Amino acid sequence: MTQAKSQKHNGEVWDLLHDFLRRFMPVSDSEFQAWKPYFELRTFDKKQVVTALGEQEEYVNIVARGMARKYVKLNNGEVTMQIAPEGHMIHAECSFHHREPAALVVETIEPTIFISIHYDNLQRLYDAFPRTEQLGRLFVTEMFIIKDRRYFELLKKSTREIFLDYMSAHPHMLQRVPQKYLASYLNIKPETFSRLKHLLRRKKVS
């Protein structure tokens, strides 16, 4: 990539961060320019480990380009807990907030650019700009609501409903994400997942 192109590209990525923050409260251009130096861009190839098992999580990451997932390793395989496309936040939360080794793995699915903030920089940002404290609170509140909703739906809905609702809300995911990750994330057996996919095709025709 030429330098001019790369700068334009980066400019778009920073706009994305500004838009992301504005979802929670008004953020003026001058405010954003003051906060921006606390963030950094991090680039990863596809299927690259971002945070390894046992490592301490140092970052909050927002996906600017690409896609990442978070999973737990078990003796007999792994369970995907989160799949994060553009505009979503992903990191090892417990490790980050409690400063302890990560009990799970964060890994990219596609080549990915993250807008990241380091733990130390986040604390400095909170101290230097009191308004970011409110932003942080609103951000965590939204994460909490999203998480609550996911568990509620996984517990309340039937497998078929979980599958159909997810696919209609995220139609592009089936093309972008390996099927076994999606099945694991939705807590559906791979065989059942394949069977349900036929249902989707039939539905499209009608």
Place this chain on the structure above:
Amino acid sequence: MEAVLRQFLDPHIQLSNEEMSAMVARMEVRHFPRRTMLIREGEQEKYLSLVAKGLLRKFFYKGKQEVITQLAGEGALISSSVSFFAGNPSQYYIETLEPVTLFSLSREALEDLYAKSHKMQRMGRLIITELYLDKERWEQHHICYDVKTRFMKFIHQHPDLLKRVPQKYLASYLNIKPETFSRLKHHLKPKPEVLV
């Protein structure tokens, strides 16, 4: 009330005496007899409450079956929290299992406290972060441990709840079939030293 509040807040943040008084002034003390339904599906949650005394359960209906997602004893926060924070109708029911005393903040009181001080904003952020991490840990727990390990860990961490909570509620909360729960409980009896 202040002592109970301090015990809850100390791991998160140190409030000055003025900040503490401002908070105490806005808190409502609420008492309920056992088996009182505090909120039903479709209602709006008005409070975020700290349990000062007693025990409650939070649940929803999957068809006709109750699914318990929280058992809240002394020192826990209880609220239909998504309804409280987002303002939508509650998807959950909350019922007292024992006579209960709650220290409750309304949304309005909380917003006033936030507006008053930057430190209150921080307190809010840190407490909501913990609520969020609780959910994260709960999911990891369910993925990583089998039924027996989940049961043993729970009994080890909350030995009192085995006596205080009806067995079918504990089984529902741990997502264990009632028959399996009884079987696991029998395993406990011959080896009480496991609990120590």
